[in-house]
Amino acid sequence: MKVRATKAIVECLLEQGVDTIFGYPGGTILNLYDELYDYQDQIHHYLTAHEQGAAHAADGYARSTGKVGVCFATSGPGATNLTTGIATAYADSSPVVFITCNVAENLLGKDSFQEVDITGIAMPITKATYLVTDAQTIPDIIREAFAVAATGRPGPVLIDFLKNVTAPNVEIEYNPLPKKDHAKEGRLAVWDKRVGWEIRTPEPNMDDIDKLVQWIGEAKKPMLICGGGVVRGRADKEFIELAEKMDAPVAITLMGGGGFPGGHPLATGMIGMHGSQASNIACDTCDLLIAVGCRFSDRVALDPQSFAKQARLVHIDIDRAEIGKNVKTDHYVIGDAKRVLELVNERITATENPQWKAEVFSHDTHVPVIESDHMTPDQVLRTIYSKVPQDSIVATDVGQHQMWSIQHFHFSYPGQLLTSGGFGTMGFGLGAALGAKVGNPDKMVLHMTGDGCFRMNSQEMATESHYDIPVITIIFDNRTLGMVRPWQNLIYKKRFSQTDLGFAPDFVKLAEAYGLKGARVSTVEELEAAMDEAIAWGHGYVIDCVIDTDEMVRPMVGGGSAITNFMLT
Amino acid sequence: MKKTISVLVENQPAVLNKITGLFSRRAFNIESLAVGATDDKSISRITIIVDSGNNVVEQVEKQLNKLVEVIKVRTIEEHHMIGRELILVKVSANTRTRQDILNVCQIMGGKIDDISPTSMTLELTETTEKVELFLELLRPFSILEVARTGLVALQKGTGGI
Structure with a gap:
């Protein structure tokens, strides 16, 4: 049937089950927004304060729900404001479809007002980009874009429509097609037939599985790493079964938080630069190390040459390009974590390793508590943890508070922890928290942040207030760039160059200006009272926790050095 | 060590950009590059010569395979070429x-x-x-x-x- 092009766009989104969009309008995308006006009962659009906030919100929504997030922005600055959000989603393999509109074809390439080559800019930070110049291709391209974002290793995709393509008088032939039939038509069908095209997740090679099963049988000191792939692949149950059957300690990467319960007796805590003693030492002493959905980043395999050198190192990943990219492994299995682990679990027998476990767990799995006159981050986190439901979603920004939060909280399901691990985006947290709350209205959502990070996107408190999305923001306020200062302290001879943030605003007043409530606390008692008030109030709340400037993240291994080479314990 | 990589791609705008981008983001230089349509006008063949270590070429080859527009990638050995x-x-x-x-x-x-x-x-x-x-x-x-x-x-x- 013939329909308006913009109607086809929105109908294609509905085919995908989209009911939530985060975005910000502007000149070139007005036609699409006009269409959206007729769909208000089917699609909830959240207008953020800034496009970056919309991008992070769509990302947080995707990470916490497992669905594909959708984000709209206009051309030029609207589109470039998305880029940090796109790169954040790309680095952490989060499926988000970004939709922008560009100037009309007759203005393209003429440095027109708000014109930018966003498909060119987004190329290295997306799985795919599409510049739509022909309205008739709309259904094919949107179906393809969602398939690309969600299948295999997930990730962001960008579609840029020329404004003339979305003009109200443009009609195209659109035939509704249920999502399950998308792969039978159009470009997706062409790909399906192509040799070597792996839009479908590869089925694991059985010889690879058998070899892994044999190695598991031979291992005396087995160890597992739970990476972000376990979270994205929602393979937590299979991973727990594997760990319990193998009776193997589990180190959890930053992105793996929620893939394996942090409170499980086999959990050794985080691994890497700020990993626990138990995790890092076990990686250095095990005889079999199976890393699932982890890419051995420079924050985990700090020194790729010496990483788990003594062990048989096995890599399970959905992305062939990750095999051997950072660390040379002894064996690998390519496939979806859930499927691979299912196959392995069917083939192994339960075993026990009491001696090996005793050895691993003789080292600290948790951060040592350091006494202080001031309220410590440890006290802040313990207080908060005691007040909130254990299934609360935690969105973090980037820095010390991120490490502390992830070290202290026990995440027990995929999507419970939302953090910018790969790209390390300061300002990610509030947008992500709002997206998560929208996608999970029944869960409590905490936004952990620092005074530096919060100032980067604090304007999203306007969104929080306007749509009444109740998120509790906890600021670890040390009036400094806490992750950088210790480096200056330890490595740069206390030359604190440009890391002093003592000129921050009054965060409580700022929250109030947006219609939220807030409290500034410097003792555990004050924090308890503030948390009680925040929970009872039920709307957006900001708690500014004053902590000492010289708090450090412990333990710490220096970049590039052996994983057991702790600078701080 | 010189390597010859042959890539079949969809004949579309910006495909070349995406492919060369995979090399430039790893800061290495393409020695030569030739592009032309095949017998099927919708498909182009790109022949790329790079001078670099095996690992880098292998990584780029894998990354090339992940591009939506790439149909096939093959490194051609000198004696088979x-x-x-x-x-x-x-x-x-x-x-x-x-x-x-x-x-x-x-x-x-x-x-x-x-x-x-x-x-x-x-x-x-x-x-x-x-x-x-x-x-x-x-x-x-x-x-x-x-x-x-x-x-x-x-x-x-x-x-x-």
Whole structure:
């Protein structure tokens, strides 16, 4: 049937089950927004304060729900404001479809007002980009874009429509097609037939599985790493079964938080630069190390040459390009974590390793508590943890508070922890928290942040207030760039160059200006009272926790050095 | 170590950009690159020569495979390859040197494409080594301009990518 092009766009989104969009309008995308006006009962659009906030919100929504997030922005600055959000989603393999509109074809390439080559800019930070110049291709391209974002290793995709393509008088032939039939038509069908095209997740090679099963049988000191792939692949149950059957300690990467319960007796805590003693030492002493959905980043395999050198190192990943990219492994299995682990679990027998476990767990799995006159981050986190439901979603920004939060909280399901691990985006947290709350209205959502990070996107408190999305923001306020200062302290001879943030605003007043409530606390008692008030109030709340400037993240291994080479314990 | 990578891609705007981007973001240089349509106009073949370690090429090959527009990627081994490039060379020539240049051209199997009172433009399609030799032999006559296509390559025998 013939329909308006913009109607086809929105109908294609509905085919995908989209009911939530985060975005910000502007000149070139007005036609699409006009269409959206007729769909208000089917699609909830959240207008953020800034496009970056919309991008992070769509990302947080995707990470916490497992669905594909959708984000709209206009051309030029609207589109470039998305880029940090796109790169954040790309680095952490989060499926988000970004939709922008560009100037009309007759203005393209003429440095027109708000014109930018966003498909060119987004190329290295997306799985795919599409510049739509022909309205008739709309259904094919949107179906393809969602398939690309969600299948295999997930990730962001960008579609840029020329404004003339979305003009109200443009009609195209659109035939509704249920999502399950998308792969039978159009470009997706062409790909399906192509040799070597792996839009479908590869089925694991059985010889690879058998070899892994044999190695598991031979291992005396087995160890597992739970990476972000376990979270994205929602393979937590299979991973727990594997760990319990193998009776193997589990180190959890930053992105793996929620893939394996942090409170499980086999959990050794985080691994890497700020990993626990138990995790890092076990990686250095095990005889079999199976890393699932982890890419051995420079924050985990700090020194790729010496990483788990003594062990048989096995890599399970959905992305062939990750095999051997950072660390040379002894064996690998390519496939979806859930499927691979299912196959392995069917083939192994339960075993026990009491001696090996005793050895691993003789080292600290948790951060040592350091006494202080001031309220410590440890006290802040313990207080908060005691007040909130254990299934609360935690969105973090980037820095010390991120490490502390992830070290202290026990995440027990995929999507419970939302953090910018790969790209390390300061300002990610509030947008992500709002997206998560929208996608999970029944869960409590905490936004952990620092005074530096919060100032980067604090304007999203306007969104929080306007749509009444109740998120509790906890600021670890040390009036400094806490992750950088210790480096200056330890490595740069206390030359604190440009890391002093003592000129921050009054965060409580700022929250109030947006219609939220807030409290500034410097003792555990004050924090308890503030948390009680925040929970009872039920709307957006900001708690500014004053902590000492010289708090450090412990333990710490220096970049590039052996994983057991702790600078701080 | 030089590697020849042959890539079949959808013939679309910006595909070339995406492919070269995978090399440039790893800060390494493409020695030569040749693009052209295949028998199917919707599909282009890109032949890329890079000089780099095995690991890097392997990584780029894997990343190439992840691009939506890429249909197939194959590294062609030197001994399995028919590789040719075309070179156009404009050399200065006069009545005294014209015959010598013609000799070089004939020995190498080249062609004369253009001639003027003070110059000659020669054409040769050969392997990169022969093309280099051709240039070497012409250098004494003073080369004015050179244009090369870069290598295009196919696998020997019936097998292909």
